[in-house]
Amino acid sequence: MSNFNIVGIDPGTKTIGVGVLHITDERISAYKSYTIDVSKTYYPYQSSNPFLALQNTLVEILDLYQPYVIGVESPFFYASRPTAIIPLAKANGAIEVAIHIHGYTETVYKLAPRAIKKFHNVQDHSDKESTRSALKSFEPFQLLGDISEHEVDALCVANYLYKKIYPQ
DSSP states (O other): OOOOEEEEEOSSSSSEEEEEEEEEEEEEEEEEEEETTSSSOOOOOOOOHHHHHHHHHHHHHHHHOOOOOEEEEOOOOTTGGGGGGHHHHHHHHHHHHHHHHHHOOSSEEEOOOOHHHHHOSSTTOOHHHHHHHHTTTTTTGGGOOOHHHHHHHHHHHHHHHHHHHHHH
């Protein structure tokens, strides 16, 4: 397969990052990223359930890019934020349902945050700026613009999968 998309997803309690890599002839030829704000209602999904809006927005993105591979960063919890468990579980559930509604039937890769950070040589896992700098060391991300930390993490997920498919 010489032309396909890889989608990486970074779940969060308030925002979800989605990163898309377009692969042509085994190289990243383009990338796009999105932030989905779970706390906002998205038109045309006028819903009181923000996770339903997340689910529908993610289905639209998946339908647009028709991914060949999907990776989702595994959830992790900080003991200092025990109340984050429920919203993060709801966000992950909405992501799984969106992938199912889209009709994706291949393996969805659940990737450990530490493995992704280690792969990108990020020393301080909590420092988002070091993650951005590490991603910029990979081609074609040198000119990475002003995107959210969740978009950076989602692109890291997608880049990790790309490098596992095409180790060079």
